[in-house]
Amino acid sequence: MTTLSDVAKKANVSKMTVSRVINHPEQVRDELKTSVFNAMRELDYRPNVAAKALVNNRTQIIKLFILEDMDTTEPYYMNLLTGISKELGKEQYALQLVTEHHFDIGGCDGYIVTGMRHSDYEWLQRLERPVVLFGENRLEFDYCDTDNTLGTKMATEYALKQGYQQVIFIGINVKEPFEYSREAGYMMTMQKHQLPTEIKRFSNHSHLAMEYIQSQWSQLKPNTCFVCASDRLAFGVEKALNLFNADIPNDFGVIGFDGVFLNQVATPKLTTVQQPIFELGVQCARMLLAKIAKDGQPQGIEQLAPTLSIAGSTRNDN
């Protein structure tokens, strides 16, 4: 293990000069700087994280609170975790997973929180270290999320461009910002085209959407596209349509939202609004580290554009 002192000796300067080259390079003459850099390279110097943490009163640990019931079958979390972890690793930060509420608070430099509900607001606000949320919120928390409105805009525009004459939105009946945003994207696009809107909402289970389609089958007009707020719902719609041997994608189109759930087994494969979950994890981590570096200053919000992943559940005439 080469230390600051080793580098200092090699470069014929004091430890402090080396330290400054790392932390306040503007205070050091260019001449010394380069010779210090050379010494660092030659000795393959790596700062000792523990020592730095000790003197800075840091832990180099970030806690990830997953407050919702984590469905480990959702690749969602794995992608998120991978993104966060990768980015934290670069800065020598390590991740701790916390899935029990009110547990294991403290002993870290910052928090990433996903699945916050209203009831969590209070204690989250009390946390003494920087917090970044994963997921839209209308409170004052900094956050990263998919641009949900853009996602359903893209989906709806695509449906219309493919010539579907009715576009129906199948939403999730929760009062959460992400859902409002997704509905807004649909509404805005339909209104822009001066088309009538129709929104149905269900809990996020495929069988509910399936039952709905079954019950409505006789009323459904061909040339309809269903823009759904989740892949689960889209999957349910598709299954129901298949039961009636409906012609997907010619008579009916189905578009999901998520780009993860079960898309490998849906037949035909779902066209879906793909969320950049991994990148969102990266952004979350970056935002949090920036916030820590800037002593807790608000970092605002970061919304990443989803991509429309086109597959067999919609027409594709270009």
Added chain:
Amino acid sequence: MTTLSDVAKKANVSKMTVSRVINHPEQVRDELKTSVFNAMRELDYRPNVAAKALVNNRTQIIKLFILEDMDTTEPYYMNLLTGISKELGKEQYALQLVTEHHFDIGGCDGYIVTGMRHSDYEWLQRLERPVVLFGENRLEFDYCDTDNTLGTKMATEYALKQGYQQVIFIGINVKEPFEYSREAGYMMTMQKHQLPTEIKRFSNHSHLAMEYIQSQWSQLKPNTCFVCASDRLAFGVEKALNLFNADIPNDFGVIGFDGVFLNQVATPKLTTVQQPIFELGVQCARMLLAKIAKDGQPQGIEQLAPTLSIAGSTRNDN
């Protein structure tokens, strides 16, 4: 932040005594011990991890190498990661995810490795800190894994008990210990019952198993159960049988292995050998921490029993 010194003052002893109460309690008189414990409790003392790490030349970081292509749609990894992370957290260890080979070695106290291939053997052996593998291996690495042989034993015994007269094993054509073990469990059980064995092997893709069944359909006798080395393969078998409107589970039974993949969408739901992935993650972490504490001493192997999750793809007459 209360420190050792604070506790020492409160208990009227030296810092060292407090330190010893924590690390070498046998060297301290009971009398002092209790008064130190009291002081610690009253002051809510928490050891400073960074300071400890510094003086012990530790990082408090464990790296998790995922060497295989990580299919983030497999809940497998999320369960594993959750288990590992939970256990490490208890001991104030943090986790770093590494998915690129040969990258990001060093700077940690130990490694958990999953998806090792033969070609990885060499560099893994060179690692300078304790290593624990996740997954059976016939080399000298310590590891945790499902008891694969027990798993297929349970599956085969169950199939026979349900009265299926033929039991065919659908394996994965890889030369990996886990596969050998799974085949062995099947073989042993069949031989014990003096029944003929039949093994087919495919790459682990559902469509291959599906095509096989389709091509063999005319030869298949009713009252056959397929014991598969993965849920993917089982899923393919089931899909093919459904194509022929075969009667599952009365004429044909299907048993998978994993308990994770897609089981939510298979119709009927698969009977499967459920691996305790979360617990295996916990065990892995424990084993590694023990190995670190004991200065790298071999820890042997740990095989956890799977459970047979019974569902609609097999008869269930009890």
Added chain:
DNA sequence: TTGTAGGCGTTATCAA
């Protein structure tokens, strides 16, 4: 612009 001294919280070592 650079260097010196001291301390962050803990533990190993040695002396009492």
Added chain:
DNA sequence: TTGATAACGCCTACAA
């Protein structure tokens, strides 16, 4: 059995 001292590697504060 207990305590004093030094050290781990780095950074802040101050001095030169």
